[in-house]
Amino acid sequence: MTTPGYVFGAQIVADAQQIIGRYPQPQSALLPLLHLVQSVEGYVSQAGIAFCAEQLGLTTAEVSAVATFYTMYKRHPCGEHLVSVCTNTLCAALGGDAIYGRLSEHLGVGHNETAGEPGAVGSVTLEHAECLAACDLGPVLQVNYEYYDNQTEDSALELVRALRRGERPDPTRGAPLTGFRDVSRQLAGFFDGKQSDVDAPSAAAETLRGARLANERGWTAPVMPDDAPLPPVPEKK
Amino acid sequence: MTAPLTPVVTKRWLSPRSWAIQSYEQLEGYTALRRALAAHPDQLIQLCKDSGLRGRGGAGFPTGLKWGFIPQNDGKPHYLVINADEGEPGTCKDIPLMMADPHSLIEGSIITCFAIRSSFCAIYVRGEALHCIRRLQAAVDEAYKAGYLGKDILGSGFDCDIVVHAGAGAYICGEETALLDSLEGKRGQPRLKPPFPATSGLYSAPTVVNNVETIASVPFIVNGGSDWFRSMGTQKSPGPKIYSISGHVELPGQYEAPLGTTLRQLLELAGGMKDGVPLKFWTPGGSSTPLFTTEHLDVALDFEATAAAGSMLGTTALMIFNETVSVPWAVMKWTEFYAHESCGKCTPCREGTYWLVGILERMLRGDGTPADIDTMLDLCDNILGRSFCALGDGATSPIISAIKYFRHEFLALCERQPALAGAH
Numbered sequence: 001m002t003t004p005g006y007v008f009g010a011q012i013v014a015d016a017q018q019i020i021g022r023y024p025q026p027q028s029a030l031l032p033l034l035h036l037v038q039s040v041e042g043y044v045s046q047a048g049i050a051f052c053a054e055q056l057g058l059t060t061a062e063v064s065a066v067a068t069f070y071t072m073y074k075r076h077p078c079g080e081h082l083v084s085v086c087t088n089t090l091c092a093a094l095g096g097d098a099i100y101g102r103l104s105e106h107l108g109v110g111h112n113e114t115a116g117e118p119g120a121v122g123s124v125t126l127e128h129a130e131c132l133a134a135c136d137l138g139p140v141l142q143v144n145y146e147y148y149d150n151q152t153e154d155s156a157l158e159l160v161r162a163l164r165r166g167e168r169p170d171p172t173r174g175a176p177l178t179g180f181r182d183v184s185r186q187l188a189g190f191f192d193g194k195q196s197d198v199d200a201p202s203a204a205a206e207t208l209r210g211a212r213l214a215n216e217r218g219w220t221a222p223v224m225p226d227d228a229p230l231p232p233v234p235e236k237k
Numbered sequence: 238m239t240a241p242l243t244p245v246v247t248k249r250w251l252s253p254r255s256w257a258i259q260s261y262e263q264l265e266g267y268t269a270l271r272r273a274l275a276a277h278p279d280q281l282i283q284l285c286k287d288s289g290l291r292g293r294g295g296a297g298f299p300t301g302l303k304w305g306f307i308p309q310n311d312g313k314p315h316y317l318v319i320n321a322d323e324g325e326p327g328t329c330k331d332i333p334l335m336m337a338d339p340h341s342l343i344e345g346s347i348i349t350c351f352a353i354r355s356s357f358c359a360i361y362v363r364g365e366a367l368h369c370i371r372r373l374q375a376a377v378d379e380a381y382k383a384g385y386l387g388k389d390i391l392g393s394g395f396d397c398d399i400v401v402h403a404g405a406g407a408y409i410c411g412e413e414t415a416l417l418d419s420l421e422g423k424r425g426q427p428r429l430k431p432p433f434p435a436t437s438g439l440y441s442a443p444t445v446v447n448n449v450e451t452i453a454s455v456p457f458i459v460n461g462g463s464d465w466f467r468s469m470g471t472q473k474s475p476g477p478k479i480y481s482i483s484g485h486v487e488l489p490g491q492y493e494a495p496l497g498t499t500l501r502q503l504l505e506l507a508g509g510m511k512d513g514v515p516l517k518f519w520t521p522g523g524s525s526t527p528l529f530t531t532e533h534l535d536v537a538l539d540f541e542a543t544a545a546a547g548s549m550l551g552t553t554a555l556m557i558f559n560e561t562v563s564v565p566w567a568v569m570k571w572t573e574f575y576a577h578e579s580c581g582k583c584t585p586c587r588e589g590t591y592w593l594v595g596i597l598e599r600m601l602r603g604d605g606t607p608a609d610i611d612t613m614l615d616l617c618d619n620i621l622g623r624s625f626c627a628l629g630d631g632a633t634s635p636i637i638s639a640i641k642y643f644r645h646e647f648l649a650l651c652e653r654q655p656a657l658a659g660a661h
Contacts (some may be wrong), residue, residue, distance in 0.1 A: 023400065024314070024357060024440065025421070027422035028359075028402075028421055028422050029422065030422030030423075031422060032403065033253075033623070034405065035364075039538065045526050046246040056422070059620055064296065065424055066423060066424055067408065068344050069424040069425060069580075070364075070404075070405035070406045070425070071364070071405070071406035072364045072404075072406035073405055084365070088326050088571075088574055089326060089524065089567050089571050090326065090327060090483055090484055090556050090558075092570055093484070093558060094250065110649070116316060128576055130324065130326075130408060131326040131328075132422065133329045133331075133332045133365075134329050134332070135326075135327050135328070135329045135481065135484070135554065135556065136329055136481060136482065136483045138489075145364070145367035146369075146467075150473055151335070157328070167563075174367065175368065178486075186367060186371065187373065187403040187405075189401070197371060198256070198371055198375040200368070200370060202256070202336040202337060202368060202372070203250060203333070206488075206489055206490035207250065207333045207336075208250055208251060208490070208491075209490030209492065210244065210479075210490060210491050210492035210494075210506070211244045211247045211251050211491075212251065213242060213506060214240070214243075214244050215251060216244035217240075219240035219241060219242045221239070221245045221477060222239060222243075222465060223466045224460055224462070224465050225461070225462060225465060226462035228460065228461055228464070229462065230272075230276050230280045230281075230284055230462075231284055231287055233283075234280075234282075234285075
């Protein structure tokens, strides 16, 4: 049995307590806690499971049952970067399957496998993802959950080559690229107040298309009345 | 007569740094909250009922009615949970909304909490939507600093806290009771209903679960009133709606139009079919809604007319596929998705989706027989209505509708004709 405190120092214990304090009931903190331990080790290890169990007063079996249910918790050490290619129907029809195939061939790895020594600079874990909710921008992929929209086989290959060289090309929508462990910490709710990350790009042309078109053509919703009445307080039945 | 496009929840998206509280406040932001806090909570529930607002997450349940189900003076804490776990294939409206205008969701959440007498709201955001989570967290922090969240909001005596909660990659958590289990730190598996969340939701307490677009509409209804909201859309499906158009069109994107707009009208706004290649099939509201074809170009895309035409409005996720795409191939891909995302709790869905994938993959390899079509329909019959939750039902939608409209393509596969590739 690993001693949880060995891997997870005093800061992580304090972070865990802060997470637990956000919720009316402690167990609600389990998902963010799993993101937190993943930010330390690059995956959810047995030590990570034991740590979460200890913080919440659960058994390791209870925590394992949860950790293995969700695809974002990695059971093996993840690369510096996680590349997720949408291969759901629409993206696939637009080229997503071909992109995934090309990256898999280039990296020499399959789904949930890592090129390079996991965690080392330039290491990349590849996965095919289900719909990433950016269908108007398909085919899409994500690196560490930041969006790279309107991809082609060539653009995706160039992106992955750059990642392997240790470079960090900017996403189309999202903050400047960091690493898988850094974003895991953000998913646990720790953003450390970087306003530049908050202000990083979001609105693609596609996102704004309807609003822009309406603006150009002078189409609007009906004008709101100045002082719309609220209904009276309903009588109790 | 309303305009073809009626931007309401998407209108602020064009403003510089629309996600920042300063921009939001300059654009009437948090004025609805002041108005709401001066009212009686029951007036707000009644207003929401009067507006006819229906849930934008897929089911279309009347929002005010849902709020009204929360028992009052029951001595229990009440909760509001925002379902921001967008993941239905084709659906891509809540993520841009939360990125561009997170404060509208926050303001709507505070108003809703006040109406249902809740002082805690959790926004359950899909984990893969990191930039939304980042923006929402920043917006929540801003709202606390400005006194819109926390204790004694704007001197009203009302307290409200919001926590932004990241999911961890499970489509099933978009199902409201699975989401609640997940938010309680468990495996995201659906619960037996009844009891419904309104009486036994988060921590077994009365809970409202609403979609992002639904709650982001609330401040506009508070400011504009129910008659204004009803001046868009149809009698039973009032209001504007974000139609997300993706796939083989010239100008894919988010188009906010009155409910009841047709695909023909939307296609015109989206520049028509890409490169002029004709339309073959489409979904009105995500992959869990039965496919439509060129026959359905003039169906009014509201809850009633879409259902009457044999599908469902769902999330108004219009995935458009042209003639180059093989229907059986598309259906196989979707079915692989449902099999992957089936939570495993109930047998019809867990086993049914597994066997459907096996049959479809075999047919696509050219090893199918016409009897496979009947076997699939039989399997679907054992899943639809017999599964624990709507995921299983949804999995049958593409298959049953594809066989209804494109049986010849499945038969053609049995003649060892090469399956059309995925289209390029």
